[in-house]
Structure formats: structure tokens, C-alpha cells
Amino acid sequence: MAASGIDYGWRLQGKTVRLCADRSLMADESAHQMEKALRQMSMEYYVLDRCMQCGICSSACPQGLLHDDAPFSPRNFIQRARLGLLNLSEDELWKCTHCGHCQMMCPYEIPFLEVMISLRNLVVEQGAGHVPVSIRSALASIASGGNPWKADAAQRVAWLQGLDIPPVACEPARKVHLFLGCLAGYDPRARRTAQTAMRLLHLAGVPFEVLADEEVCCGDSVRRVGDLATFARLKQTNKRIMLSKGVHTIYTLSPHCYESIQTLYGWEENQTVRVMPFLKLLFQWMVDGVFALTDAPRGRVTYHDPCFFSKHQGLVDEPRQILKGLPGLEYVEMEHHGRKSLCCGGGGGGFWRDVAKGRRLAEVRLDEALATGADYVATSCPYCLAMLEDASKGDERYAKLEILDIGELVWKGVRP
Amino acid sequence: MSQAAAEKHTVMVVGGGVTGLGIALALDGLGIETLILEKGPSLGGKVKDYDKIFPDFVSGRDIVNELIARVERVPRISCRTGTVMAGLKETDTGYAVSTNDHQRLEVGAIVLASGFEVFDARLQEEYGYGIYPNVINGPELESYLDPHGPTGGRLLRPFDGKPARRVAIIFCVGSRSKRLGNPYCSRICCSYSTKQAIEIMERDPGAGVTCFYMDIRTYGRGFEEMYQYAQNLGVKYIRGRVSECSVLPEGDIQVRAENTLLGKPVQGVFDLVSLSVGMMPCADAACLADLLGIERGKDGFFSGVDQYRAPHDTRREGIFLAGSVTGLKPIHDCLNEALSVAGRVAAYLNNHAG
Numbered sequence: 001m002a003a004s005g006i007d008y009g010w011r012l013q014g015k016t017v018r019l020c021a022d023r024s025l026m027a028d029e030s031a032h033q034m035e036k037a038l039r040q041m042s043m044e045y046y047v048l049d050r051c052m053q054c055g056i057c058s059s060a061c062p063q064g065l066l067h068d069d070a071p072f073s074p075r076n077f078i079q080r081a082r083l084g085l086l087n088l089s090e091d092e093l094w095k096c097t098h099c100g101h102c103q104m105m106c107p108y109e110i111p112f113l114e115v116m117i118s119l120r121n122l123v124v125e126q127g128a129g130h131v132p133v134s135i136r137s138a139l140a141s142i143a144s145g146g147n148p149w150k151a152d153a154a155q156r157v158a159w160l161q162g163l164d165i166p167p168v169a170c171e172p173a174r175k176v177h178l179f180l181g182c183l184a185g186y187d188p189r190a191r192r193t194a195q196t197a198m199r200l201l202h203l204a205g206v207p208f209e210v211l212a213d214e215e216v217c218c219g220d221s222v223r224r225v226g227d228l229a230t231f232a233r234l235k236q237t238n239k240r241i242m243l244s245k246g247v248h249t250i251y252t253l254s255p256h257c258y259e260s261i262q263t264l265y266g267w268e269e270n271q272t273v274r275v276m277p278f279l280k281l282l283f284q285w286m287v288d289g290v291f292a293l294t295d296a297p298r299g300r301v302t303y304h305d306p307c308f309f310s311k312h313q314g315l316v317d318e319p320r321q322i323l324k325g326l327p328g329l330e331y332v333e334m335e336h337h338g339r340k341s342l343c344c345g346g347g348g349g350g351f352w353r354d355v356a357k358g359r360r361l362a363e364v365r366l367d368e369a370l371a372t373g374a375d376y377v378a379t380s381c382p383y384c385l386a387m388l389e390d391a392s393k394g395d396e397r398y399a400k401l402e403i404l405d406i407g408e409l410v411w412k413g414v415r416p
Numbered sequence: 417m418s419q420a421a422a423e424k425h426t427v428m429v430v431g432g433g434v435t436g437l438g439i440a441l442a443l444d445g446l447g448i449e450t451l452i453l454e455k456g457p458s459l460g461g462k463v464k465d466y467d468k469i470f471p472d473f474v475s476g477r478d479i480v481n482e483l484i485a486r487v488e489r490v491p492r493i494s495c496r497t498g499t500v501m502a503g504l505k506e507t508d509t510g511y512a513v514s515t516n517d518h519q520r521l522e523v524g525a526i527v528l529a530s531g532f533e534v535f536d537a538r539l540q541e542e543y544g545y546g547i548y549p550n551v552i553n554g555p556e557l558e559s560y561l562d563p564h565g566p567t568g569g570r571l572l573r574p575f576d577g578k579p580a581r582r583v584a585i586i587f588c589v590g591s592r593s594k595r596l597g598n599p600y601c602s603r604i605c606c607s608y609s610t611k612q613a614i615e616i617m618e619r620d621p622g623a624g625v626t627c628f629y630m631d632i633r634t635y636g637r638g639f640e641e642m643y644q645y646a647q648n649l650g651v652k653y654i655r656g657r658v659s660e661c662s663v664l665p666e667g668d669i670q671v672r673a674e675n676t677l678l679g680k681p682v683q684g685v686f687d688l689v690s691l692s693v694g695m696m697p698c699a700d701a702a703c704l705a706d707l708l709g710i711e712r713g714k715d716g717f718f719s720g721v722d723q724y725r726a727p728h729d730t731r732r733e734g735i736f737l738a739g740s741v742t743g744l745k746p747i748h749d750c751l752n753e754a755l756s757v758a759g760r761v762a763a764y765l766n767n768h769a770g
Contacts, residue, residue, distance in 0.1 A: 052592070054630040055674035059659035064674070064681040076679055105542070105659055107593035335662065340542070 035084030044118040050108040051078045057102035057112065062342045063095060065364045074102045074112050086119075088129030093120060097361065098224050098348025099307035104339065113224070116348070120226025135225055138352040143230050146216030146237070147182045148352065156185035156213045165198055168207040175207045177242070177250040178278075181257045182217045183382040189389065190382040193405040194253055197278055200407055203414065204290050206281075208251075214241045220256040220308075223264070225349035235265050242273055251278045255308035255315075255381050256347070279309070279380045282407055283318040286325045292415040295328035299375035301409065302332050304365060304388065305341035306381030314339065319380055319406055326413050332372040334365075342368065346383030362391035366398050378406045422512065422520040425451040425494075427761055430704075431529040432495060433461020434476075434747055435739030437483040438754025439527055439761075440493045446762045451521065452487070452495040455700075459484050459495060461531055465555070467562040467569075469747055470611040471638035476747060477564075500700075504707055510734055524768070525734045525761050528718065529754075530704060532740045535590025535598065535693040543586065543691055548663045549574040550688050553589075554608060557690040561615050571616060573687050575667030580688035583616055584671050585609045586658050587629040591694030600715050602694030603744045606633045609692040610646045617649040626652045626684060628673050636746060654682060661689055695744045708735055717743045728757045734768070736761060 039045050058064060058073035072095040080086050086093075096116050103112045122128040124139070131139075138148040145153050157180075178198070183190035201208050219234035238261070242250060250273060252258040262275040285291060301323050309315040316338040324331045336342045345361035357363075366388060369377045379385055385405055392398035427443055429436045432454030440450040452459070459480075463469070466476030487493050496515075503514040510524040537545035537553050545551050550573050552560075563569035573580045587609060591602040606629065613625040632653065634643040647653065656673040664670055669689045675682045697716040698704075705712050710730040713719045718741045721729050728736040738757040739750040 052630060053676055054588075054592075054657035055655070055676035056657035056659045058674040058676070059656060059672050059681065064672075070679070071681065073674065073679060075674065075676060105595075107588075107595050107657070108599075109594050340660065 035082065038081065038084070038086070038119075038122075044111070044115045045081070047110050048078050048082050048115060050110055051075070051082070052108065053079060054107065056105045056107065060101045060105045062097075062099060062101065062361050062364065065342070066359055066361065068359065072096065078110075078112075078115075081115075081119075088119065088123050090129075091132065093123065093129065094132055094135065094225075094349060094353060096348055097307075097343050097345050097350040099343035100311040101307075101340075101343070104311050113348070117224055117226055117228075120224075121228055122226070124226040125229060132353060134352050134354055135349055138349075139222065139225065139227050139230065142217050142222055142234070143227075146234070147186060148217065148221075149182075149186055151186050153216075154213050156180075156215070157210060159191055160210065160212075163195065163198070165202045168202070168205070170207040172246060173248070175209055177245070177247045178208050178210050179215060179218070179250050179252045179257050179261065180210055181252065181254045181382060183386065184253055185215075187382070187386065189386060193382060193385065193408060196405065196408045196411045197253055200282070200285070200411060200414070204285055209245075211241055211245065211247075218252075218254075218257040218260045219264075220260040221347070221349050221351060223260065224347070225352075231264075235260075239265055239267075239271075243271060247273050249274045249276060251276050251281055253278050253382060255279075255306045255313070256383065259308050259312055277309070277315065277380075279315065279318060279322075279406065282410060283322055286322050286410070291410070291413075293325075293327055293413045294415050295413070297326075297376065297409065297412045298328040299330070300332050300373055301326075301329045301376040301378055302334050302369055302372045302374040303337070303406070304334070304344070304369070304377055304379040304384055305338060306379060306384045307341070307343050307347055309380060310339050310341050319378070322406060322410065323378060326409065328413065329376070329409075332374055334368040334372055336368060344379075344381075344384040344387035346381075346387040351383050351387070357391075360387075360391050362387040366391055366401065369401055370397065375400065375402060376409060377401055377403045378409050379403070380406045422522045424522045425449060426524045426765065427451070427527065428453060428511075428513065428521065428523040428525070429527045429529055430501065431461070431531055431739070432456070432459040432497065433529065433531050433739070434463040434480055434483065435529040435531065435750040435754050436461070436527075437480070437487055438751045439529060439738060439758055441483065441486055441490070442755050442758030443761065444490050444492045446758060447492075448758075448762060448765065449492045450494075451523070452493065453499050453501065453515070454495065454497045455500050455530075457497055459487070459497065462555075463747055465562070466558060467564065468611065468615065470607045471636065471642045473611070479747070501704075501707055504709075524765055525736065526708070527728075527736045527738055527757055527761060528704065528708065528710075528730075528741055529737075529739045530698045530700070530741055532695045532697065532744060533699050535596075535602075535696055537589055537691045537693050539596055540589055540593075540691075542659060543589065543661045543689070544663065544669075545691055548661065548667075548669060550580075550663075550667050550669050550686075551661055551691065552688065553691045553693045554605065554612070555693070557585075557612050557688075558608075561612060571620075571688070573667060578687070581620065581623045582684075582686045582688075583613075583623065583625045584669070584684060584686040584689045585613060585625065585627045585692055586671075586689060587627060587692045588657065589691040589693050590696070592630065598694060598696065598715070600743075601633060603633065603635070604746055605692040605694055607636070607639050607642065607746070609690075610634060610639075610643050610651070612690070613651040614642065614646050614649060617646070617651055621649075624650075624652070626654060626686070628654050628656055628658050628671070630655065630657055636748075656682065695740070698741065701741075708732065710735060710737075715743070717741065726760075728753075728760045734764065736764075
């Protein structure tokens with residue numbers, strides 16, 4: 001059958017792809033020019049031609065669950081992008097939290113997040129539109145100080161001084177490293193999570209070291225808001241430090257750090273740095289029965305999947321098995337869980353945006369957690385933890401929920 | 417070890433469905449003897465399970481039964497059920513075929529009419545087929561609407577046996593999806609689903625049928641009119657691909673989609689959700705392609721050498737294709753192909769006589 005010889009448009013790569021070469025149907029000449037310009041500037045733009053406007057992305061997008069008359073719709077966004085009707089100065093460009101549910105569902109596998117990064121890049125690096133103030137300031141701070149909060153780089157690990165975790169002497173080859181991430185460096189809540197992780201490492205007898213104040217932001221959110229130049233610099237810095245310190249295994253506390261260091265740092269074959277999420281180590285400890293567990297804490301627990309573990313990496317079973325292995329807890333599941341779980345709103349630069357109360361994705365998530373009757377919401381990402389905690393603060397409804405990192409919950413049950 | 421003498425046939429048709437039956441009868445009309453090789457236990461293929469077919473609501477079962485009755489009356493047609501090809505060798509006069517039951521056949525030409533398979537809806541996990549009892553697939557809905565079916569033609573919820581009155585039909589399940597490996601349009605799902613929606617509404621005007629579609633492709637003669645009629649009856653069409661089905665405590669199914677024409681999220685609760693599954697090449701297509709030494713396209717369906725000038729010919733002489741092995745088509749088109757391939761086979765035999 002000759003039809004089998006046709007190469008379908010969406011299979012092709014590069015700018016030669018034109019499903020409709022003559023776009024003169026466009027009523028407005030300026031839209032036509034805009035579309036042409038975007039097409040020239042953004043390498044990712046061509047993939048939008050495959051879109052058949054089925055809307056499964058918009059239906060899967062967690063923003064559709066917000067009480068919003070016109071929620072963010074990837075389908076609608078793509079349609080306007082193709083017709084040259086996007087306004088890159090609008091707040092809409094920054095609403096996407098890169099949870100990745102849309103591209104996971106897309107029948108034609110359109111990498112929507114890459115398109116987003118590419119369009120944001122036009123705005124951030126080439127001035128094609130307006131960058132929200134909070135994002136601009138975070139980017140400026142990371143570019144100069146390696147962290148998003150204009151904090152002193154040296155302060156990143158100052159808190160480690162007072163810690164009661166004595167170093168374990170061992171030969172360097174046995175030592176693993178811990179990549180703390182920006183939040184653990186400067187945010188008191190995330191710092192507690194990091195301390196707990198370090199205590200668990202110590203208790204399990206794993207000799208470890210942190211990258212100290214030389215570590216800079218992993219660059220995940222930087223890249224996802226479109227600042228590719230800064231991302232490239234951060235990547236270089238971190239790689240240089242890891243290689244100079246002879247790192248062979250590095251554990252990350254955040255799925256965001258994990259994904260960017262693991263998949264985007266472009267390790268050469270001879271650079272044998274193994275990147276692992278701390279969650280996997282925790283899981284291994286539980287399987288091996290490394291800790292003696294008590295039946296504290298007691299109650300019901302549910303797990304909020306960070307998108308960068310669940311949708312991006314498919315890491316969904318391990319955390320559940322960890323929680324089910326805690327004797328005092330009954331595990332319950334939220335309506336949306338695993339790869340279908342809902343986003344906290346913190347990814348893709350969402351952490352740096354100001355979203356009014358009542359319009360936060362984290363609130364939708366907390367409502368689902370409440371419906372399970374859980375006492376604890378465990379998660380494994382510092383962004384998720386902060387977003388969920390922020391949303392629950394000062395809201396009576398959520399007072400009953402204790403939100404914590406999965407490592408902290410394990411720590412509560414560990415008999416020292 | 418001595419072997420029994422090979423049985424001789426002029427033409428062997430692989431597949432005893434509506435296409436295969438049509439081919440045998442058409443060849444008989446040209447005075448050519450045929451053997452039908454059928455994998456299953458009986459003749460009739462998938463169409464014998466269809467009580468009504470689109471666009472004119474005649475009985476598919478009646479059509480097939482009539483074809484079978486004629487085939488059985490004709491001395492020039494013989495049938496073997498429960499039989500598949502196991503080996504193939506070229507001979508001076510055509511092909512020597514061995515079968516799974518160790519028979520040897522000598523045939524002058526082979527026509528492949530082994531049909532299609534429906535998509536396994538479990539692979540599109542987000543709809544919960546195989547997990548939620550009230551999520552069924554298109555052929556199952558067909559059987560619920562069939563007076564000879566398991567419910568005697570009553571549309572009941574598998575979960576509790578209560579009548580289903582709020583029905584959602586989700587189009588393009590396992591079609592038009594690169595993610596699931598089936599980027600093609602299955603062509604007949606829009607029409608068969610619309611036919612099912614009409615049947616539900618005609619029997620129970622108080623029912624509510626909602627179709628979630630991407631594009632309505634009612635392309636054949638009378639198909640578009642059928643779509644118009646469905647809308648007259650009150651079938652609702654919502655343009656948007658469903659992202660999720662979830663089950664509610666009473667077994668009801670909640671469906672989430674975007675109404676892409678309004679740009680608004682929609683959510684609905686239904687008694688029954690039917691997945692309009694698309695079609696795949698028949699399960700043993702890869703096997704058959706190897707055995708016969710013929711080609712398949714990227715979509716997995718068989719390919720002839722030239723779909724314009726020699727639509728039935730494969731690259732191997734004396735082996736021909738007909739029906740849905742080359743891509744999905746309505747029953748009417750399959751029967752047309754049966755007639756045309758018979759003409760092609762007759763011409764081939766004529767030129768290779770002796």
C-alpha cells in the first residue's frame with residue numbers, strides 16, 4: 001500500500017515541516033509576522049504543527065481544577081501560538097508549572113515543556129516580552145550569587161557547623177556526597193529536612209560529605225523559566241566542583257536537582273558520577289531493614305507524588321513501600337496519585353511566582369489529602385513541601401494535616 | 417515415512433469472515449474452485465456478532481448467515497475451520513501449504529483475508545478499562561444492544577445490572593495516537609459509535625448519550641446523514657479527548673475532558689462509558705507476513721505493491737490481499753474488495769494455466 005510510504009508530517013524534524021505551507025488564511029498580517037518570527041527564533045516551535053487540538057492536555061492540566069473561569073489551557077496556547085496570536089508579555093506564559101501531565105498524555109507526544117522553555121527563553125534572554133518581577137529577581141540573584149534569594153553564598157552551609165553529626169572516617173572511595181540544593185541551604189524548613197536526611201545517613205553508617213558552600217543552584221528552575229545561559233554556567237560550576245572533589249556517587253534531596261544533574265548535565269563517559277535520589281537510598285534501607293522501627297508515628301498517611309519523580313521519572317512505587325513499611329501508619333491514597341498525581345504548583349519557576357490564596361494548585365492538592373482523612377501528608381521534594389505548607393498555613397481547614405518529608409516520617413519511627 | 421497425497425485446490429482463501437466468504441462466492445461465480453481456511457471454530461468472522469450495521473441498520477448477522485448458507489450449498493467451495501497455515505513452499509503450479517493439523521495442500525493462488533483485531537483498551541490506562549466494570553469497549557456495547565446478546569438487547573450496567581441511561585462514548589481509543597503506536601485513523605469508529613448512540617436513543621428517548629470526539633469522520637455515503645440524525649435525536653457531541661475516567665462509589669464513572677470548542681473543562685458522570693476502540697492488524701499479522709514473505713506498512717497492515725494499479729497484488733506472485741488486512745474499511749467496502757480480488761485472481765489463473 002503506497003500510503004505506508006508517506007512520511008507523516010509530525011514525524012519529520014527541523015523547520016522544513018509545513019503541514020500548511022500557505023498560512024495566508026490568517027486574517028491579520030501582524031499575526032502572520034509574529035508566527036513567522038517565532039518560527040524562526042524557536043527551534044521547538046515546529047513540533048506544534050503536529051497538534052490536532054484534541055484537548056487531552058488541557059483536560060489533564062491541573063490548572064483546570066482551579067476555580068478559574070479561563071484556566072490555563074495548553075491546547076488553546078498551542079492554537080494561538082500557531083496562529084501568531086500569543087502575547088508573550090502576558091502572565092499566562094508563566095502559569096505552566098512544568099508538571100508534565102500534558103506531554104505525558106499527548107497522543108502525538110508534543111514536548112510542550114520544551115516549547116515553554118523555548119518561548120520563555122525568547123522573553124528572558126531576548127526581551128520578547130515582560131518577565132514577572134519575582135522571577136527576574138530570582139534569576140538575577142542566581143546569576144550573581146548562585147541562589148535565588150540574594151543570600152550570601154558562604155551562608156549556604158553555615159548551619160552545618162552546629163550540627164551534632166560527627167564525621168565518619170573512611171577512605172575517600174567509600175564516601176558518598178549529598179547535593180543539598182538551594183532550599184536546604186537557605187530555607188529553615190528545608191534545612192530541617194536536610195538535617196534529618198543527614199542523621200539517617202549517619203545512623204545507617206554511610207560516610208558522606210556535602211559539597212559545602214561551593215555548590216550552586218542545580219539550575220532546574222532557571223532552565224525552565226528560560227534562562228539557558230545561566231543554566232549553562234551553573235551546570236559548569238557544579239560539574240567542575242563535583243569532578244574536582246572526586247565525587248563518585250551523589251545523592252540529591254530534590255527531584256528537581258536529580259533530574260537536571262542526571263539528565264541535563266551531559267556527563268561524559270569517563271566522568272563516572274552516579275546521581276541518585278536520596279529517596280532510593282531510603283527505600284533500600286527499608287528493604288534491607290537497616291533501622292529498627294517503632295510504631296511511632298501513628299495515624300493515617302498519604303503520599304503526594306512530586307511531578308519530577310512521578311511523571312518525569314516514573315518513581316512511584318518506592319515511596320509507597322517505604323510508608324507502608326512504617327508499622328504505626330495506615331497508608332491511604334489520594335484521588336490523583338502516582339503518575340496521575342496533581343502538581344503542587346512549585347515547578348517550572350512556579351515557586352518564585354506570587355499566586356493569590358484561593359488560586360493555588362497546592363490548595364487543590366490539600367483538599368484531596370483532606371478527603372482521605374489523612375493525618376500526615378508525606379512528600380519527597382522540598383518544593384512540594386514548601387508549597388503545600390505555605391498553602392496550609394493560616395487556613396483552619398488544613399490545620400489537621402501535618403506535612404512532612406518522607407525521610408522525616410521515617411526518622412520519627414526510627415529507634416535510635 | 418510415506419506421506420498422504422496432497423489435497424489440490426485452485427485457490428485458497430485465508431480467513432472465513434465476510435471478505436473471505438465474499439471472495440469464495442465471487443470465484444464460484446467465475447467457475448473457480450476454492451478452499452476457505454478459517455482459524456476460528458466457525459465461519460462468519462466478526463460481522464456475525466453485529467446485529468445492526470451502519471449506515472442503514474441492516475443486520476450484519478443476516479448478511480453473513482446468508483453468505484454462509486450459499487457457501488455451504490456450493491460444491492465448488494470447501495471449508496476448513498480451526499485450521500491455520502504452518503508452512504509454505506513454492507511449486508511449479510503455485511504453492512504447497514502445510515497446516516497446523518499436518519495436512520498438505522496444493523493451491524494455485526492464495527488470497528489473504530484474515531481481517532483485523534480491535535485495540536486492547538487496557539493499554540490506554542487512563543480510562544480504566546478492565547478495572548472499572550462500567551467501562552466497556554465498542555464491541556461489548558454492540559453485544560449489549562444485540563437482542564441475541566447476553567442481556568437480550570437491554571443496556572445494563574455490568575457493575576450492578578441496573579439499566580444504563582447516561583452513556584458516554586469516547587472516540588479514538590487506540591487510534592490517532594503516536595504514544596500508543598497507532599497514529600492512523602481507524603476510519604469506522606466514528607460511524608459505528610454514532611450508530612450505537614442512535615440505537616440507544618431510539619430505544620430510550622429519555623436516555624442521554626454524550627460522545628467525546630476529536631473530529632467526526634463520517635466520510636462514507638449515508639454516514640454524514642446518520643450523524644445528523646443522531647444529533648436530531650439528541651445525542652450530544654463534545655469535541656475533546658477525555659483525559660481521565662474515575663470510578664465513584666456507586667459504580668458511576670466520572671469523565672474529565674476539555675470542551676475544546678468552548679475552551680472550558682467539562683466533567684460528567686455516567687452509568688456506562690463505552691470506548692470506541694480502533695482497529696489493529698490481525699493478531700498473527702507478523703507471523704503471516706513472515707510465512708508468506710509479503711510486506712507490511714509502518715502501521716502494521718499489509719501492503720500491496722501498488723495501491724493504484726494493482727491494489728490486491730503482493731510482491732509474491734499468486735498471493736493476493738483483500739478486505740481489512742490492508743487497512744480498516746466498512747463491511748460494504750470489504751465485499752466490494754471480495755468482488756474485485758476475484759476478478760484479479762481469475763485473470764492470474766488464466767495467464768498461468770497449466
